[in-house]
Amino acid sequence: MIVATDSPSRADVRALLAEHLTDMFATSPADSVHALDHEALAADGVAFLSARAPDGTLLGCGALVELEASSPRDEGGTRAGHGELKSMRTAPAARGRGVASAVLRRLLGTARERGYGRVSLETGSQEFFAPARSLYTRHGFAQCGPFGSYLEDPNSVFMTLELAAHQEPGAAPGRATVGSCASKPSRATSPPSPSTPS
Numbered sequence: 001m002i003v004a005t006d007s008p009s010r011a012d013v014r015a016l017l018a019e020h021l022t023d024m025f026a027t028s029p030a031d032s033v034h035a036l037d038h039e040a041l042a043a044d045g046v047a048f049l050s051a052r053a054p055d056g057t058l059l060g061c062g063a064l065v066e067l068e069a070s071s072p073r074d075e076g077g078t079r080a081g082h083g084e085l086k087s088m089r090t091a092p093a094a095r096g097r098g099v100a101s102a103v104l105r106r107l108l109g110t111a112r113e114r115g116y117g118r119v120s121l122e123t124g125s126q127e128f129f130a131p132a133r134s135l136y137t138r139h140g141f142a143q144c145g146p147f148g149s150y151l152e153d154p155n156s157v158f159m160t161l162e163l164a165a166h167q168e169p170g171a172a173p174g175r176a177t178v179g180s181c182a183s184k185p186s187r188a189t190s191p192p193s194p195s196t197p198s
Helices: 011-027 099-113 127-138
Strands: 002-005 046-052 058-068 081-090 116-124 142-144 156-162
Touching: 002 099, 011 058, 011 081, 011 127, 046 081, 046 099, 058 099, 081 099, 099 116, 099 127, 116 127, 127 156
Parallel strands: 081 116
Antiparallel strands: 002 046, 046 058, 058 081, 116 156, 142 156
């Protein structure tokens, strides 16, 4: 399996993302669907990755959106940034093969490279999303309140992972912090994304 930067505009990726959007609208009320389309995923500040088989077959994808860039502090040092996981999707035929975990690990690596101190996500509260919630819990995410432009929603579950500033090889990916998703909630104004089961 090869996990690498890819274009969300490629035909097979667009088809997978369209399937993702169809499932989101079939599972959640329209006001609770926060999935991004391929155009939004091509925006500046978005790291989009795909997982492919050696023959090029698309296995899955995922993205990391910058919510807050890392920046210098007035008193010295650096203020850590904040990223959001979006569009985590595994092709149906590839499920159960570790695709989502491979993409997630790579996205968390990208978050560290960008200087993020935290990565958060929104996923659904319905049973359909139970595999996604389990995936994130296995990788150290914990539930928290709304972040960024999200509001409380009974159809949403918010999760976050605080990334360790320095990690030894083989260390856990970060530290889960319950109830502290950072940014103050407000009304969502940009295209939104729950993760789907992978």
